[in-house]
Amino acid sequence: MLDDARILVTGGCGFIGSNFILHLLERYPNAQVVNLDKLTYASNQGSLRDVEGDPRYRFVQGDICDGELVDGLMAEVDVVFNFAAETHVDRSLMEAGSFIMTDVLGTHVLLDSARRHPNVKRFVQVSTDEVYGEMSPGAWAKESDPLHPRSPYAASKAGGDAQCNAFFETYGLPVIITRAANNIGPRQHIEKMVPLFVTSAMRDEPLPLYGDGRQVRDWLYVEDHCRALELIAREGESGEVYNIGADNHEENIRLAKALLQLLEKPLSLIRFVEDRKGHDRRYAVDSSKLRALGWAPRHDFLSALERTVRWYQKNSWWWEPIYAGPFRDYYQRQYGDRLASGAPYDPEGGTPQ
Ligand code: DAU
Numbered sequence: 483m484l485d486d487a488r489i490l491v492t493g494g495c496g497f498i499g500s501n502f503i504l505h506l507l508e509r510y511p512n513a514q515v516v517n518l519d520k521l522t523y524a525s526n527q528g529s530l531r532d533v534e535g536d537p538r539y540r541f542v543q544g545d546i547c548d549g550e551l552v553d554g555l556m557a558e559v560d561v562v563f564n565f566a567a568e569t570h571v572d573r574s575l576m577e578a579g580s581f582i583m584t585d586v587l588g589t590h591v592l593l594d595s596a597r598r599h600p601n602v603k604r605f606v607q608v609s610t611d612e613v614y615g616e617m618s619p620g621a622w623a624k625e626s627d628p629l630h631p632r633s634p635y636a637a638s639k640a641g642g643d644a645q646c647n648a649f650f651e652t653y654g655l656p657v658i659i660t661r662a663a664n665n666i667g668p669r670q671h672i673e674k675m676v677p678l679f680v681t682s683a684m685r686d687e688p689l690p691l692y693g694d695g696r697q698v699r700d701w702l703y704v705e706d707h708c709r710a711l712e713l714i715a716r717e718g719e720s721g722e723v724y725n726i727g728a729d730n731h732e733e734n735i736r737l738a739k740a741l742l743q744l745l746e747k748p749l750s751l752i753r754f755v756e757d758r759k760g761h762d763r764r765y766a767v768d769s770s771k772l773r774a775l776g777w778a779p780r781h782d783f784l785s786a787l788e789r790t791v792r793w794y795q796k797n798s799w800w801w802e803p804i805y806a807g808p809f810r811d812y813y814q815r816q817y818g819d820r821l822a823s824g825a826p827y828d829p830e831g832g833t834p835q
């Protein structure tokens with residue numbers, strides 16, 4: 483399926499997409515990869531500088547909503563991985579239109595083009611565990627569960643998933659949907675919690691922890707995610723959904739403390755700030771279906787976190803320019819007032835109620 487395939491990766495200058503392209507080119511010497519990326523604020527061409535001159539790799543700047551451009555590329559490939567998406571929950575609370583455009587309409591344009599190109603033998607839709615909504619303690623989402631997205635971002639991804647299902651049922655398009663947990667690792671935009679906290683700590687700036695900091699996420703190392711996607715593309719069944727979770731569940735407060743320890747920075751950098759609206763308390767997926775294909779994560783929570791922290795320490799060239807650009811305005815809008823009225827961490831008193 484992938485050995486000498488021509489592969490279209492959308493959103494390849496983003497976090498998971500760029501890691502996946504590097505993974506593919508390393509693992510498949512005869513594969514050809516086309517990266518279609520719009521170069522939004524979340525893209526970083528520096529992520530792929532090591533493969534820029536590789537004859538197996540081609541970059542095309544463009545939007546997945548552009549049907550003509552997509553048709554041209556679709557005619558040339560065997561496999562599609564759709565990573566292109568607006569992905570940040572907090573931004574979707576400020577403005578959701580771009581999420582609907584890319585995650586819903588863009589996915590539709592890709593699917594509609596793929597169904598008219600029988601050369602496309604596999605379409606992998608990279609989705610998220612957030613489509614299941616918040617999980618109560620002890621509950622684990624299975625692939626067959628109904629979707630209950632609770633943020634505009636999650637709703638846009640659920641819209642993309644629903645279309646994938648429709649294109650499989652209606653046209654027999656060989657689509658597979660994957661729903662992964664929270665990824666961490668190299669090349670993630672600093673708007674997300676882990677890179678924001680790591681780089682803030684390195685700059686001796688406060689870590690804005692939402693609410694009581696007791697929300698739980700499952701931390702999946704991006705390389706483990708890439709291996710899962712590769713396996714699913716090769717061995718998965720069309721029309722199926724595969725959850726991808728590492729079972730590295732941890733509360734945000736514990737994660738913040740662990741990363742401060744790795745960086746040898748004081749806990750006093752933690753600042754409890756006003757919570758995210760509609761904040762999902764916990765995500766948890768049952769990934770036994772994927773594990774039955776032979777996948778298991780290679781990184782536990784601490785190993786994933788340590789590798790991530792060390793990467794940001796070594797690669798300030800990658801993230802420092804982001805702080806100097808439009809991110810500054812976003813940061814001010816998102817965190818300015820919250821940090822001003824936030825409460826510092828009190829080692830005696832624990833977390834605020
Ligand atoms: O679960 C998969 C999802 O994980 C992906 O589909 C999303 O694209 C990705 O952004 C991520 O969503 P989260 O909302 O869980 O990730 P984020 O890094 O924004 O937040 C992680 C947790 O940390 C969440 O409980 C909110 C909290 N948080 C986040 C930020 C940015 C804070 O306490 N402070 C912050 O400044």
